[in-house]
Amino acid sequence: MTGRYRRLVAGMVTIAALGVGCGRQPDTSLHPDPPNIRYAPLRHPFHDATLYVDTNTATTRWQKAHGADWLDPITSRPQARWINSPRDLAGVPRMVTRAKDRGELPVFVAYYIPNRGCTDFKQGAPDAAAYDAYLRDLVDALGAVSSVIVLEPDAATADCYNAGRGKLLARAVKALTSAGHSVYLDAGHSRWRSPGEIATRLLQSGIADAEGFAVNVANRQTTTDSYRWGLELSDLVGDRDFIIDTSRNGSGPPPDDPGRDDEWCNPRRQALGAPPQITHRPHLAALLWIKAPGESDGKCGGEHTYLFSPTQASNLIAAARWLPQAERAAARSAS
Amino acid sequence: MTDATLDLPDITENARAPSLRRQIRRGAQTWIARHLISLVILLALLALVGAVHGIGMSTFPGYVDDPGTYLSQAWSLQYEHRLSPYSYFYDHAPAGWIQIAAWSGLTNGFDRYDSAIAFGNECMLIAKLVSMALLFVLGRRLGFGRIAATGAALLFGLCPLELVYGRWTFLDNLVTPWLLLAFVLTYSPRRSIGAAVGAAMAFGMAALTKETALVLLPAFGWAVLQNLDRRNRPQVLVTSVFAGAFLMGLYPLFALLKGELLPGPGHNSLIGTAIWQLAGRAASGSVLDPDSATADQLHGWLQYDRWLLLLGLAAIPVALLVRRLRPVALVLIIQWLVMVRGGYVPFMHVINLLPWSALLVAGAVSTIAGNPTLVPPGWLRAASGAAHRARVGVAVLLTLGLVTVTTVSWAPRLRPMMTVTQEQPLHSATTWLADNVPRNKVIVVHDSIWTDLVHRYGFNPRPIMIYKLDSDPAVRDNLGRVDYLVVPDWYYRTGDAAQKYPTLVEARKHAVAVATFGAGTDRVQIYRVSDHWKPPT
Structure with a gap:
């Protein structure tokens, strides 16, 4: 019990007295915002991570079958693995084990929300119970390896979004994060809904527990626009981090011409965007290739499939200005 | 010796001319003795209506757009000596919030409550009580008995529709006391120049509080002409017209001095905004057109109370039979015609209908009863016993019906207005x-x-x-x-x-x-x- 101790107590009493004296003035500090939401601490899964390069994609299989070396710009780079139904779960444990062995970070896309296409429950899980089961199996398949999950592209953005879907998504976030994974809820892209509208939906969908959100998945908005839009949104959802899908945005969005529907579906003018990388810009965790480059958008633009299309892949490579001239030329001549 | 002789005239003078204080006291005593019954009634009315108006006024009705504007302008006047925290654009003549600012300046109004709206509520409570007292006095001066004057005051003071709109800080609620004062002074039994000048200035204040009061100039002018006395007619006319015009002229003069009377590029102007108010605003249509916004508004008002407005309308023809009631009836007629005209009718316009409706309903019942101070002898006032009794009987029945209907209809509406507890x-x-x-x-x-x-x-x-x-x-x-x-x-x-x-x-x-x-x-x-x-x- 020394004088120093007593001085400390006296100082604290003084501060407390000052506090009481100023108590008549309203508190001007900014409380957590919104105050009733408690955000989980960020895990920063991409910090110092190496992205996993998937060797078992439709593109790699086609490359092997056809000896197409010109596809290397795509197949040698990290991509996300889509889990579009319980059938796709089978390959997950092998991929997770391989990623762990190599010390790399795997990225998955969960894409099985009920009424996925807003077409009267024809796509996705038949009901909420089936979706919950899918999630349980996904958690089991992922095992103890911490992964990154991009949760349900378009689910929160779609016209058929409602509070019930929000609850379902929030449950999914909870299930995956409590198993140790980092979840990025899909937020659409910069020319779809306003950040305010999406922020409200993401808050309903459990963004507070998630690591953040994903921007531009399967779309072609520029990285600059996506970043600006994402920053605004991040500010509205508790400064969560976000990732941008740059798989196909190298040429920016195709002109929005309502008379030609092929512009948005397998457009002729498109290019690989920036290669997947961990970034150090504020709130932007990583640029990723989430949509598989080369996968057809559907039966449009000369395509008759939703699967891998060498034409689309060669278009993407040939137009990517950041690639070496030789690689682009090889792709151009291959098609 | 000299001292004694000097003292004497002093004493006699004192005896002849009492001190000013004693004069005032004696005058007050005789005035109170003469008006004692009316004063007791008025005090009771003030207590009752004050309680009904005041209890629950902070939680009902909900906030609407205009009150905050007027209060911010009053605040700006008191603390920044400007007519508005933004550039004043002559949306309304400023006397309304000048009065609010004056009351706040005297009583520190904005510091006494935790919200400006609550202070505005207090101002409206005062305006309501003053209006109600003036309504009572006006009724008496028109020739109502005490019962009829009390009835008019109660109809106005307790009407649920008036309670809703009277609690909101609207300029119209500040116009009402000035207009009533103008009529009270016009019907001054002495018909002095002072009363006439006061009446004209009160009307000027009404117009400066909200310029829409000017539409009542014909009714006010009629009342003035009706009460002229042959002995001072020219003096009364000249001085009162001058006084009223001078007071109202201050407003355009103010605009002129600011260089904002006429429209021009880069500045607000009185005339420019007036043109917009009269012609530029989206017309809300005539009340006679069931699809118009004005008809919607009327429907909205009637949901709070239909009796006072409709009985007021019904009382107009009866009131027109009585010479003294005609100018007052014209007030109500003009206010209704504003809604038929088809121009822009603000939703608080009902405030201008209610006090005059209350007055005319009470006046009509008095007329039917054949009140001798109101109804001159002739075909209107039956002299013979049987007819007289019949009319009194009808009037009593009407009064009973009125009391029953308002009690049954108003009490359940007033209760929630006084007991809402949810914070705004x-x-x-x-x-x-x-x-x-x-x-x-x-x-x-x-x-x-x-x-x-x-x-x-x-x-x-x-x-x-x-x-x-x-x-x-x-x-x-x-x-x-x-x-x-x-x-x-x-x-x-x-x-x-x-x-x-x-x-x-x-x-x-x-x-x-x-x-x-x-x-x-x-x-x-x-x-x-x-x-x-x-x-x-």
Whole structure:
């Protein structure tokens, strides 16, 4: 019990007295915002991570079958693995084990929300119970390896979004994060809904527990626009981090011409965007290739499939200005 | 000796001319003795109506658009010596908020309550009680018996519709006492020049409080002419017309001195805004057209009470039979004609109908009863016993019916108005802002909480009133950023929100609700706008 101790107590009493004296003035500090939401601490899964390069994609299989070396710009780079139904779960444990062995970070896309296409429950899980089961199996398949999950592209953005879907998504976030994974809820892209509208939906969908959100998945908005839009949104959802899908945005969005529907579906003018990388810009965790480059958008633009299309892949490579001239030329001549 | 002789005249003089104080005291004593019964009745009326009006006025009715504007202008006058915190654009003549500012200056009004609206409620309570007392006096001067005058005061004081609109801080509620005072002085039994000048100036104050009072000039003029006395007619006319015109002329003079009388580029003007008020505003249509906005408004009023308005209409023909009641009947006729005209009718226009309806209903029953001071002898006043008794019987039945109907209809409506306990959502929002938002954030607010945020909580830069956000070029040009939006949901829900409030609607697209108060269209959501969004320039 020394004088120093007593001085400390006296100082604290003084501060407390000052506090009481100023108590008549309203508190001007900014409380957590919104105050009733408690955000989980960020895990920063991409910090110092190496992205996993998937060797078992439709593109790699086609490359092997056809000896197409010109596809290397795509197949040698990290991509996300889509889990579009319980059938796709089978390959997950092998991929997770391989990623762990190599010390790399795997990225998955969960894409099985009920009424996925807003077409009267024809796509996705038949009901909420089936979706919950899918999630349980996904958690089991992922095992103890911490992964990154991009949760349900378009689910929160779609016209058929409602509070019930929000609850379902929030449950999914909870299930995956409590198993140790980092979840990025899909937020659409910069020319779809306003950040305010999406922020409200993401808050309903459990963004507070998630690591953040994903921007531009399967779309072609520029990285600059996506970043600006994402920053605004991040500010509205508790400064969560976000990732941008740059798989196909190298040429920016195709002109929005309502008379030609092929512009948005397998457009002729498109290019690989920036290669997947961990970034150090504020709130932007990583640029990723989430949509598989080369996968057809559907039966449009000369395509008759939703699967891998060498034409689309060669278009993407040939137009990517950041690639070496030789690689682009090889792709151009291959098609 | 000399001392004694000097003292004597003093004593006699004292005996002849009593001291001023004693004179006043004696005068007051005789005045009170003469009016004792009326005074007792008035005190009881004031207590009753004051209680009904005052209990629950902070929680009912909900906040609406205009009161906050007038209170912010009163605040600006008291603390900044300006007519408005924004550039004054002659939307209304300023006497209304000058009176509010004067009362606040005398009593420190804005510091006595935790919200400006609550202080406005107090002002309205005072205006209501003064109006009711003047209505009683006017009834007496028109020739009503005490029962009829009390009836008029009660009809006005307890009508649920009047309670709703009388609690809101509207300029019309401040016009009512001045108009009633003008008529009270016009019907002064002495017919002195002083009373006439006072009447003209009271009418001038009514017009300066809200310029719409000018439409009643024919009715007021008729009342003045009816009460002229042959002995001082020219003097009364000249002095009262001069006094009234002088007082009202101050307003255009003020505009002229500011160089804002006539419209011109780059400045507001009295004439320019007047043209807009009269012709530019979207017409709400005639009340006779069932699809018009005016008809909708009437329907909205009738939901609170249908009796007083409709009985007032029914009383007009009876009142027109009586010479002394005709100018008062004309007041009500003009106020109804305003709604038939087809121009813009503000939703608080009902305030101008109610006191005169109450007066005419009481007057009509008195007329039917054959009150001798009201109805001159002749075919209107039956002299013979049987007819007289029949009329008195009808009047008694009418009175009983009136009492029954109003009691049955009004009591259940008044009760919830006095017992609502839910805090006003905008008031809760103000407290939330004070607790959670740094003072340097730019907040777009509903006008009803602007004064509190500036005066009580010291937000700096000052919040921006929503209706100024897109209408005041000075605000638009200096809008660097917007951090919070605090307006009731009805702003977003109106069909033309994107045209009327483009910046508000755009800002909300970049904002998220951080707190919510209340429910329905009155719900107030506090939106925080993203730091990364800037208003388009």
